[in-house]
Amino acid sequence: MPRRAARVPVAPKRRAAEIRAAAAKVFAERGYHNATTQDIAEVLGIRQASLYYYIPTKEAALEAVCLDGAEGYMTRAAAIQRGPGDAAHKLAALLREHLEPLRDRADFVRVFLRERRHLPDASRRRIGRHARRYERIVEQVLKEGARRGEFRRGLDCRMAALAAIGMCNAAAAWYGREPEAPLERISGAFAQLLLEGVSRAQPKPAARRNRANPRRRPDHAER
Amino acid sequence: MPRRAARVPVAPKRRAAEIRAAAAKVFAERGYHNATTQDIAEVLGIRQASLYYYIPTKEAALEAVCLDGAEGYMTRAAAIQRGPGDAAHKLAALLREHLEPLRDRADFVRVFLRERRHLPDASRRRIGRHARRYERIVEQVLKEGARRGEFRRGLDCRMAALAAIGMCNAAAAWYGREPEAPLERISGAFAQLLLEGVSRAQPKPAARRNRANPRRRPDHAER
DNA sequence: GGTGTATTCTATAGGCTTATAGAAACGAAA
């Protein structure tokens, strides 16, 4: 402990992050069960068995990647919920923050979304609880907006929350492959879409284009 | 060929469908690469090797299930697009039809959504083209609505189409586990959400509740 | 140069899975 000063404190942490990043990349590309530890090792330029110096099992690597991918979502969402601003701004902020990790950590997010179900029961359930709490935060922001009259009264907040989260998570699948779709465009379009469908048209919906936009009146019900 | 009359015509087709259904169930539950042919055989109550009387390879089974899961989407969407009604009704119909297969064929749909990427290149690309054509139909319905002034002018139709499809596909993940969410509620809520976010408020938005709903004016840009 | 820790290596056991070969069982029709 005393003398391995200059090397141990920094490098190991960085190396561990590199291992996780390699695992995330491979799991995201090929799917957990289709990915081999050999694949991960190749990304790192080391031998397959050398990986086991860092991870106890392949499953543990998946768990680490998933935790990493989930990290922060809850916290940031809760901060937005508690923070200042009306419900419309909060919803737009939730969307932005939900999509933001795709910029730098898309692999982690994708593995979290698509592969966490292959975790052993214990950790899968733990992570599942996080996800459900996150859903509830979005739902509550919507409920709060409806309660305050900012959003429409009869709004089905549960479905709306699931829709919002669902469209964002779907974006994780095509982000980067869809041409001409930077995050700003995605979150802007999603916010506008949701807000004008959800809000009763407060002063500040998350509209990016089309400002001078006199609306006609929606007056009839469908069917 | 001449004398196997009474038995061959019916049973084999049904049996083949049972095989596919078993494969779909197992692939949906465990994921393609985690599922074994043994698992499928167990569902059917036969031996693992007996499966190979029906399928040439496990991969072929996946392809059959995916094709089955994708079946009809394109056709029905195209019919809606060409059919009568305004864009709002068409969009609502697209959502309904997109979600409807979850009622009886959820396993197939889920496998199509989550496991098709593990198909060999050729068939994966073929199926991918279908999916993209489907996206384009949704997008065109939106464009048409915007062109005719039924939807808002500056509407980002591409993002809106991806959002709509994304929220529906996300629903495939939680449908059946989410309590109190029959398909009617889902498609109704999604339609209302999208339409009021998308339309410029023509006579008939897909509103189920809240009709008298005078909107205030959205006038400011976000940020 | 010697020492000790961290990191990577070679070699391989052991388990699981797909797919094939060939035999058996089952029925319907002759």
Added chain:
DNA sequence: TTTCGTTTCTATAAGCCTATAGAATACACC
């Protein structure tokens, strides 16, 4: 009862993958 096509069975080869054991290397510090 025999025949014949269909369906399922037993047995197993062959390949792939995870994880372990133990040796070798690198490198900082004395």
